[in-house]
Amino acid sequence: xxxxxxxxxxxxxxxxxxxxxxxxxxxxxxxxxxxxxxxxxxxxxxxxxxxxxxxxxxxxxxxxxxxxxxxxxxxxxxxxxxxxxxxxxxxxxxxxxxxxxxxxxxxxxxxxxxxxxxxxxxxxxxxxxxxxxxxxxxxxxxxxxxxxxxxxxxxxxxxxxxxxxxxxxxxxxxxxxxxxxxxxxxxxxxxxxxxxxxxxxxxxxxxxxxxxxxxxxxxxxxxxxxxxxxxxxxxxxxxxxxxxxxxxxxxxxxxxxxxxxxxxxxxxxxxxxxxxxxxxxxxxxxxxxxxxxxxxxxxxxxxxxxxxxxxxxxxxxxxxxxxxxxxxxxxxxxxxxxxxxxxxxxxxxxxxxxxxxxxxxxxxxxxxxxxxxxxxxxxxxxxxxxxxxxxxxxxxxxxxxxxxxxxxxxxxxxxxxxxxxxxxxxxxxxxxxxxxxxxxxxxxxxxxxxxxxxxxxxxxxxxxxxxxxxxxxxxxxxxxxxxxxxxxxxxxxxxxxxxxxxxxxxxxxxxxxxxxxxxxxxxxxxxxxxxxxxxxxxxxxxxxxxx
Amino acid sequence: xxxxxxxxxxxxxxxxxxxxxxxxxxxxxxxxxxxxxxxxxxxxxxxxxxxxxxxxxxxxxxxxxxxxxxxxxxxxxxxxxxxxxxxxxxxxxxxxxxxxxxxxxxxxxxxxxxxxxxxxxxxxxxxxxxxxxxxxxxxxxxxxxxxxxxxxxxxxxxxxxxxxxxxxxxxxxxxxxxxxxxxxxxxxxxxxx
Numbered sequence: 177x178x179x180x181x182x183x184x185x186x187x188x189x190x191x192x193x194x195x196x197x198x199x200x201x202x203x204x205x206x207x208x209x210x211x212x213x214x215x216x217x218x219x220x221x222x223x224x225x226x227x228x229x230x231x232x233x234x235x236x237x238x239x240x241x242x243x244x245x246x247x248x249x250x251x252x253x254x255x256x257x258x259x260x261x262x263x264x265x266x267x268x269x270x271x272x273x274x275x276x277x278x279x280x281x282x283x284x285x286x287x288x289x290x291x292x293x294x295x296x297x298x299x300x301x302x303x304x305x306x307x308x309x310x311x312x313x314x315x316x317x318x319x320x321x322x323x324x325x326x327x328x329x330x331x332x333x334x335x336x337x338x339x340x341x342x343x344x345x346x347x348x349x350x351x352x353x354x355x356x357x358x359x360x361x362x363x364x365x366x367x368x369x370x371x372x373x374x375x376x377x378x379x380x381x382x383x384x385x386x387x388x389x390x391x392x393x394x395x396x397x398x399x400x401x402x403x404x405x406x407x408x409x410x411x412x413x414x415x416x417x418x419x420x421x422x423x424x425x426x427x428x429x430x431x432x433x434x435x436x437x438x439x440x441x442x443x444x445x446x447x448x449x450x451x452x453x454x455x456x457x458x459x460x461x462x463x464x465x466x467x468x469x470x471x472x473x474x475x476x477x478x479x480x481x482x483x484x485x486x487x488x489x490x491x492x493x494x495x496x497x498x499x500x501x502x503x504x505x506x507x508x509x510x511x512x513x514x515x516x517x518x519x520x521x522x523x524x525x526x527x528x529x530x531x532x533x534x535x536x537x538x539x540x541x542x543x544x545x546x547x548x549x550x551x552x553x554x555x556x557x558x559x560x561x562x563x564x565x566x567x568x569x570x571x572x573x574x575x576x577x578x579x580x581x582x583x584x585x586x587x588x589x590x591x592x593x594x595x596x597x598x599x600x601x602x603x604x605x606x607x608x609x610x611x612x613x614x615x616x617x618x619x620x621x622x623x624x625x626x627x628x629x630x631x632x633x634x635x636x637x638x639x640x641x642x643x644x645x646x647x648x649x650x651x652x653x654x655x656x657x658x659x660x661x662x663x664x665x666x667x668x669x670x671x672x673x674x675x676x677x678x679x680x681x682x683x684x685x686x687x688x689x690x691x692x693x694x695x696x697x698x699x700x701x702x703x704x705x706x707x708x709x710x711x712x713x714x715x716x717x718x719x720x721x722x723x
Numbered sequence: 724x725x726x727x728x729x730x731x732x733x734x735x736x737x738x739x740x741x742x743x744x745x746x747x748x749x750x751x752x753x754x755x756x757x758x759x760x761x762x763x764x765x766x767x768x769x770x771x772x773x774x775x776x777x778x779x780x781x782x783x784x785x786x787x788x789x790x791x792x793x794x795x796x797x798x799x800x801x802x803x804x805x806x807x808x809x810x811x812x813x814x815x816x817x818x819x820x821x822x823x824x825x826x827x828x829x830x831x832x833x834x835x836x837x838x839x840x841x842x843x844x845x846x847x848x849x850x851x852x853x854x855x856x857x858x859x860x861x862x863x864x865x866x867x868x869x870x871x872x873x874x875x876x877x878x879x880x881x882x883x884x885x886x887x888x889x890x891x892x893x894x895x896x897x898x899x900x901x902x903x904x905x906x907x908x909x910x911x912x913x914x915x916x
Binding site (some may be wrong): 289290291292294296353447624629633634637638640641644645646647649651652654656 | 763767768770771777780801802849850851852867869890891892894895896897898
């Protein structure tokens, strides 16, 4: 597989050829895909509404994929709207901002906007209602500013991909390659969701501003705006905004789920596949969501940090389904109240964050809106069935037909279920985009994606474990070496001390001998003197003893 | 007769040549340690806990290479036994309960208010994951702690607890069926019928 990936990297997309093909109406396709009921009419009829400021905002430190920044505020601090609450010290960390002005009442663990609902560090903000903005100096004439300054601003404004995955935008724009195709993703293929649809209809001009900034930053050969064919109004709005710009090409993509997936859309537009374990950049493509373009314009031209996003409130259990501008940190409960939630229409309380294909059930009504929250779906009892009736796989193969990544979902299912992770990896489990198309068509109602996610998490845990044990081994060996060296040093010291003692003793011993010899010599000499004296006739014994 | 002598000389020469090649490669490609031991060692969890009865993971790896049982490592658990069985070409066995049971991952935690600064746990830690000095409070570097348990026994004031590693969204394992609030199915795949 590695060999294939390398060949793919060499096959870069040719921007002008792609544009020509699109203009001639020649689009490519990606394998598989499904056509679930779209159900977008529920929410896409009314303009995006503004919500009243909630009583409390819960702003998690981490709202995107990557690392969280470090806190730069404390409990009791008064913050302005758009003021940074964390500082990004790591390239993959983007800061979070106060969504409105107010006082930080607590920094605590709060249920996360994640399928697990496990608590995460969250800043609790009590709004003061003043909506007092902290504006960063706007770059109205951004073409005179160094691109790196603009990229820094994009990071400081806390912008991460608003399409769903939440990849930090400044990382994408810091590229070293030539960009052939800058693709603006207005597909929004998942049923029920219409937040991108509404933002394209209502804010096409600001999206165009964002695209212009991106064009200045990455200098692409071609710019393509892709909108799914079921959103003609959005297509027309963007066409009006961008029509006079010859370098921008509009592409209407046939409606099919998941056409909005990054790799799928690139394949549909260019006919090239993004290499596995590679990035779109490897084949010269770069993709941004329309909402991200809007936020980039906000950050550069208006100096505003990312503090709100469009959220689709939909489902038949809501009396007033619609799109709203929700401040980041708005709890689910406020959204439900605003859309007039009717509990009686549900068998059990069930709120889904995200769409019906890739979303998850939120565990707590205080779970906040985060940067990647594009939809809140509250289905009526008969609208979406509860699936808890998994039946054995009958090997029908429908899942293989619909897999947009060209994988073998059935094999992945067997291996994931049997916890044969090596085999699952061999069948490219890592390339699964978790779109849920396989589970959607499965006649046995097997929650396939659940199995894949579990297997992926398990594989990641094993990898982490392996790294940790490798580190532990190193530390253990270093410690052993250190102890050995210390022991050696101690023994050496003792040996030296012993030698020194011995040497000293020997020295002393030598002296003693010499002394004894000298004393003997003296005694001998005196004896001789005495003998002489005796010979002279005067005994000198008394003198000697008295001396 | 001369043919026989010729054959002997040829064979003798060949033997000499091959002997020289083998002798040279024995020196040139000398392997310092047993590669099998290294392979086994790489599969062991490196907690250096000694629950297997050997003073560390490497000695146990050597013992396995010399034919000891592969099911004596509780921290590695079933996954390690499986890998070892694959490597050694033997049947996987259940974990030998005489050496302990597979437990959730834990890390040591020092109740700092109670620590008297005796340094005994520092000396016991095989991976230098405890910092502190004599008569100063000690603490555990959580990221480096392998959860081997060796610091618990030496503590004269019993201020060390082994706490399970906290589950976070980052290491969440997508338990099928249930989420933390107990509702069924935290990812509602196939919600459109």
